[in-house]
Every structure is written in C-alpha cells, then in structure tokens.
Amino acid sequence: MDNYILLIVIALIYILMVGYVGYIAWKRTKSADDYMVAGRETHPFIMALSYGATFISTAAIVGFGGTAGVYGMGLLWLTVLNILVGIFIAFVLFGKRTRKIGHNLNALTFPEFLSRRFDSKFIQYFSGAVIFLGMPLYASVVLIGMARFVQTTLQVDYYLALIVMAIIVAVYVIFGGIRGVMYTDALQGTIMFFGMLILLIAIYWLTGGVTAGNQALTNLVNIVPASATANATATGFTGWTSMPALGSPFWWTLISSLILGVGIGVLSQPQLAVRFMTVKSNKELNRAVAIGGLFIFMTTFAAYIVGSLSNVYFFQHTGMTAVQAAGGNLDSVIPAFISAAMPLWFAYVFMIVLLSAAMSTLSAQFHVQGTALGRDIYETISNKKKGSSVKVARIGILIAVVIAVILGFILPGSIVAVGTSIWFGITAAAFLSIYTAAIYWKKATKVGVIAGLISGTFASFFWLVFQYKKSAEALGICKAITGQSVLITASPWPTIDPIVIGLPVAAIVTIVVCLITKPPSKEHIDKCFNGIK
Amino acid sequence: MVLGIDDPWVWSAYILTILSMLLCVIYGALNWNKGDEDEEAQVKEEMEWHKKEKEMEEKELGIWDEEG
Numbered sequence: 001m002d003n004y005i006l007l008i009v010i011a012l013i014y015i016l017m018v019g020y021v022g023y024i025a026w027k028r029t030k031s032a033d034d035y036m037v038a039g040r041e042t043h044p045f046i047m048a049l050s051y052g053a054t055f056i057s058t059a060a061i062v063g064f065g066g067t068a069g070v071y072g073m074g075l076l077w078l079t080v081l082n083i084l085v086g087i088f089i090a091f092v093l094f095g096k097r098t099r100k101i102g103h104n105l106n107a108l109t110f111p112e113f114l115s116r117r118f119d120s121k122f123i124q125y126f127s128g129a130v131i132f133l134g135m136p137l138y139a140s141v142v143l144i145g146m147a148r149f150v151q152t153t154l155q156v157d158y159y160l161a162l163i164v165m166a167i168i169v170a171v172y173v174i175f176g177g178i179r180g181v182m183y184t185d186a187l188q189g190t191i192m193f194f195g196m197l198i199l200l201i202a203i204y205w206l207t208g209g210v211t212a213g214n215q216a217l218t219n220l221v222n223i224v225p226a227s228a229t230a231n232a233t234a235t236g237f238t239g240w241t242s243m244p245a246l247g248s249p250f251w252w253t254l255i256s257s258l259i260l261g262v263g264i265g266v267l268s269q270p271q272l273a274v275r276f277m278t279v280k281s282n283k284e285l286n287r288a289v290a291i292g293g294l295f296i297f298m299t300t301f302a303a304y305i306v307g308s309l310s311n312v313y314f315f316q317h318t319g320m321t322a323v324q325a326a327g328g329n330l331d332s333v334i335p336a337f338i339s340a341a342m343p344l345w346f347a348y349v350f351m352i353v354l355l356s357a358a359m360s361t362l363s364a365q366f367h368v369q370g371t372a373l374g375r376d377i378y379e380t381i382s383n384k385k386k387g388s389s390v391k392v393a394r395i396g397i398l399i400a401v402v403i404a405v406i407l408g409f410i411l412p413g414s415i416v417a418v419g420t421s422i423w424f425g426i427t428a429a430a431f432l433s434i435y436t437a438a439i440y441w442k443k444a445t446k447v448g449v450i451a452g453l454i455s456g457t458f459a460s461f462f463w464l465v466f467q468y469k470k471s472a473e474a475l476g477i478c479k480a481i482t483g484q485s486v487l488i489t490a491s492p493w494p495t496i497d498p499i500v501i502g503l504p505v506a507a508i509v510t511i512v513v514c515l516i517t518k519p520p521s522k523e524h525i526d527k528c529f530n531g532i533k
Numbered sequence: 534m535v536l537g538i539d540d541p542w543v544w545s546a547y548i549l550t551i552l553s554m555l556l557c558v559i560y561g562a563l564n565w566n567k568g569d570e571d572e573e574a575q576v577k578e579e580m581e582w583h584k585k586e587k588e589m590e591e592k593e594l595g596i597w598d599e600e601g
Contacts, residue, residue: 044561072543073538073543073546073547074542074543074546076543076546076547076549076550077546079546079550080546080549080550080553083550083553083554083556083557084553084556087557088553088556088557088560092560096568102582103578103579103581103582106582106585108582108585108586108589210536210537211536211537212537213537214536214537214538215537216537217537218537218538218539239540241537241538241539241540241543241544242539242540242542242543243540243542243543277582278579278582278583278586279579280575280576280579281568281575281576281579282567282568282575283564283565283566283567283568284568285568286560286561286564286565286567286568287561287564287565288561289557289560289561289564290557290558290559290560290561290562290565291561292557293553293554293556293557293558293561294554294557294558296554297550297551297553297554301550371589375589
C-alpha cells in the first residue's frame with residue numbers, strides 16, 4: 001500500500017511539473033509577435049533537449065541497454081556514432097542546410113521537403129507511404145520497451161501494461177501533445193538526463209569504481225559457467241569487454257545492425273529532420289551541438305555501460321548472467337537490474353524517466369505518421385488542398401496507434417533493439433541518398449534521386465523478406481516461396497543487415513542515374529539554395 | 534589494458550565516446566555567438582514557417598498548439 005502511495009506522489013509531482021512547464025510555454029508565446037521576441041533570445045537548451053528526447057526513447061535505454069547485456073561494451077561504438085553522426089554531422093552539416101532549403105521551399109514535412117526540392121509529387125507520396133507503413137514497427141518497440149519496464153517494476157501483466165501505456169500515450173497525443181510541445185520535450189529530456197546520470201553513478205558504485213568494475217566484467221567471461229554463454233560463444237562472442245570474432249554472425253549483428261543501422265540511419269529520420277526546420281537561427285543550432293552532444297553521451301553511454309555491467313552485479317548476487325536473470329529476454333535486462341539493485345523510489349522515478357522518453361518519441365512518430373497519410377499521401381494524390389485531409393490524418397494516427405499496440409502483442413521477446421535497427425536501416429536505405437543529394441548536390445536530377453529512392457527501398461525490403469534471418473523467418477514469405485527460411489543460408493549472409501545492401505545500392509544508383517540525366521533548371525536550384533554560402 | 538578493458542577496439546570506443554562528447558561541447562562553446570549575422574531575417578523566416586506549420590496542424594490534424 002505504501003508503495004502505491006509513493007508511486008502516486010511521484011507521478012503527481014511529474015504531472016504538475018509537465019503541466020506547469022506547458023502553462024509557462026503557453027503564456028510566453030501567445031501571439032506571433034511574442035514568438036518573434038522569444039526568437040531573439042534563443043533557447044539552445046530547448047532545441048537540443050527536444051531533439052535529444054525525440055531521438056532517445058525507451059528503445060535506446062531499455063532495448064539497446066539490454067542488448068549491451070549480451071554484446072557488452074563493444075556497443076559503445078554506437079554511442080560514438082550517436083554523438084558524431086547523430087549530433088555533430090546532423091546539426092552542423094545537415095541541420096543548417098535543411099533549415100534554409102526547407103524555408104526557401106515552404107516545406108512542412110520531410111517528404112514534402114524532398115518532393116519540392118526535386119519538383120516531384122511522386123517523391124512525396126512514395127516517401128509518405130514508406131513512413132506510414134514502416135514506422136509502426138518503431139512506434140511499437142518504443143511502446144514495448146515501456147511496457148516491459150512497467151511489468152517488472154509494478155509486477156503486473158505485460159499485456160495489461162501495454163494497453164494502459166497505449167491509452168496514456170493516446171490521451172497525451174490527442175490532448176495537444178501531438179506535436180510534442182518543445183518545452184515539455186525539454187523537461188522530459190532533463191528528467192532523462194538526470195535519471196541516467198544517477199544510474200551510471202550507481203552501477204560504478206555497486207561494482208567498485210570505473211576500472212574495478214570494467215576489470216570485473218573483463219574477468220567475468222572466464223568465471224561464468226561455459227553453459228551460460230554457450231549459444232553466444234558458438235556464434236562469435238568472446239567476452240563483454242572484447243569485440244566478437246571478426247566476421248562471425250555475432251560480429252555482423254553488432255556491427256551491421258546495431259551500430260551502423262542506428263548510428264547512420266539517424267541522419268534520415270523524418271521526425272528528426274523536421275526538427276531542423278523549427279530552429280530559429282543558425283546560432284541556436286551551433287549552441288545546440290554542445291548540449292545535444294552532452295545529452296546523447298549521458299543517455300546512451302549510461303544505458304550501454306549499465307547493460308554491460310549488470311552482468312557483474314547479477315553474477316555477484318545470483319550467480320547468473322544478466323540475460324539469465326532477465327528470464328532470457330534482452331528487453332527485461334535493464335528493468336530487472338533496476339528492480340534488483342536500486343531502491344524502490346528510484347525504480348518509480350525511472351519509470352517516469354522512461355515514460356518521458358517514450359512520450360516525446362511517440363508523439364513525434366504519430367505526428368509524422370498522421371501527416372504522412374493526410375498531407376503527403378492523400379492530399380498529394382487527390383490534389384485536394386487545405387482542410388480536406390483532417391479526417392484522413394486523424395484516421396492515420398488512429399491506425400498507427402492500433403497497429404503499434406497489435407504489434408506489441410504479437411512481436412517476440414528481445415525485439416526492441418532489433419526492431420529499432422530495422423526501421424533505422426530502412427530509412428537510411430530509402431532516404432539518406434536522396435536527402436544528402438537534396439542539400440549538397442545541385443546537379444542531382446529528379447530521375448536520379450527517384451531511382452535511388454526506389455532501388456534503396458526495394459533492396460532493403462527484399463533483404464528483410466528474403467535474406468535477413470530475423471525478419472525473414474518471422475515473416476515466413478521466403479519459406480513459403482522457396483522452401484528455405486532465407487535464400488543464402490551460408491554464414492554470414494543471414495546476419496548481414498539490410499542497410500549494408502540497401503544503402504550502397506541507393507547511393508550507386510542515385511549517382512549513376514543523376515550523371516546520365518539532365519540536371520534541373522538553374523532557376524529552381526537558385527531558389528532552393530538561396531542564402532546558402 | 535586501459536580502464537580495466539583489454540581489447541583496444543573496446544577501450545578506444547570507451548575513450549572516443551568521451552572525446553566526441555567533448556568535441557560537441559567545444560564546438561558549441563566556440564561558436565556560441567556565431568551564426569547570427571542576419572539573425573533578424575532568420576527569425577522572421579522561421580516565424581513564417583512556424584505560422585504555416587500551425588496552419589497545417591489546425592487544418593489537417595485538427596489541433597492547435599501554442600508553442601512550436
């Protein structure tokens with residue numbers, strides 16, 4: 001009973017804080033003129049934390065943190081990419097140009113940005129369709145990550161947790177949170193930052209300090225019974241602080257899916273690219289690099305370190321590895337560690353941290369899916385303008401929420417990190433070439449980028465359905481057609497991520513076709529690149 | 534052996550995470566006041582964009598939120 005009172009008190013404090021910040025934001029910017037004034041005193045914290053909170057979700061913390069329980073500290077390469085690519089390259093090389101060109105072309109969504117830059121409606125509805133069809137997987141794993149934590153912390157049924165979480169998110173989305181008001185995003189980001197900081201300090205405290213803790217993890221592989229890591233060892237696992245055997249299935253999954261997929265795919269995430277167009281000036285973007293870098297470092301570094309070192313904690317206390325202690329489900333490693341090692345109040349506060357992380361990401365995802373169906377697909381194809389698509393967009397959001405919940409029911413365990421990588425891989429294959437060409441290559445042609453967009457998308461879908469073991473087996477289409485679960489069964493092909501195939505295919509096709517087709521008119525290019533030095 | 538980690542591929546990642554974070558912090562600090570040469574125009578442009586986005590949200594999603 002006391003526990004529930006504690007939970008309610010913590011939840012109430014959180015709701016009051018979100019409400020208060022929302023009220024302040026509302027009061028400060030009542031008219032467009034106020035917005036102008038607010039624009040002069042720029043808010044780098046707000047922009048960076050809002051971007052960070054949208055990028056980092058329960059998928060990163062629970063999913064990838066749990067994955068680190070098996071793959072160990074090699075996963076830190078993902079943090080390196082998250083910071084260098086996801087913040088530095090994204091803000092400095094992509095952000096400024098996206099902002100300027102987006103404004104020049106009056107583009108409001110990511111597909112619209114690409115479509116206007118290359119003067120092609122096809123690009124808009126095709127990209128909208130990729131987003132609308134692919135993104136529910138990502139939304140679903142964010143929801144699953146949250147539900148797993150509630151299940152472990154409150155000892156409730158997973159399915160019940162999933163439905164309650166979906167209802168809370170739906171209410172949040174419907175009552176104004178759909179676009180993820182930047183101020184509340186920033187508050188949620190702040191809560192995430194401190195929650196992860198406490199967790200990082202705690203894990204090193206519990207394992208005896210940085211060097212001692214890492215050393216204990218290095219030694220662990222020789223102490224645990226061989227049977228505990230037999231499956232992983234058979235595929236290339238060599239320890240939690242050493243890289244897997246080069247070229248082994250374990251290595252390919254770590255490098256191609258987990259590190260490259262998410263590390264590079266972040267550049268062409270539709271819900272993040274749109275954020276650049278909401279930045280008031282380049283100064284704000286410069287400042288946001290510093291804060292964003294620190295935020296991503298704290299959240300992802302802490303998650304992967306905690307996931308890895310939880311093995312030391314669990315082995316010392318239960319004689320089991322982290323995955324064994326989590327009942328074999330990677331998505332339960334972080335929740336199980338927090339329940340076992342941290343005081344109850346922290347588990348509750350952390351639940352709020354994760355709720356914040358899930359909310360800020362989900363609201364942006366549902367917003368992007370709604371506009372993808374309403375504006376990018378329906379309006380573009382039907383040629384109707386303004387207002388006519390309101391119902392379609394709302395239906396789109398509803399469908400997206402329902403699909404996300406259904407997937408939450410049917411997807412297997414240990415899915416959060418895999419699902420996230422698949423989505424990031426698809427977006428990289430489909431959009432990264434066309435997006436890069438859009439902001440840097442004036443000679444890129446409409447035909448060329450469309451060829452790249454289509455070939456990248458289909459190459460990665462083909463690989464997902466026929467060759468990438470995790471998805472091909474689950475879908476069963478390859479088995480039904482060919483009798484084999486994947487086309488090439490010899491290692492390492494079934495563990496090579498679609499991004500390794502799709503991204504180069506898209507890049508090569510884009511470059512080759514652009515070079516042999518007629519470049520766009522000078523007037524159009526001048527309009528797009530107006531103001532870019 | 535660095536920080537209790539044997540494999541140079543892993544301890545270098547450990548250290549690189551910290552260095553890349555510092556790169557971002559230093560870049561942000563050095564450019565803290567740069568990029569505002571034509572800030573007034575930039576802000577104005579952004580305001581126009583914001584208005585249009587709000588219009589889209591009102592008309593197409595049927596919602597209206599105060600802040601961007």
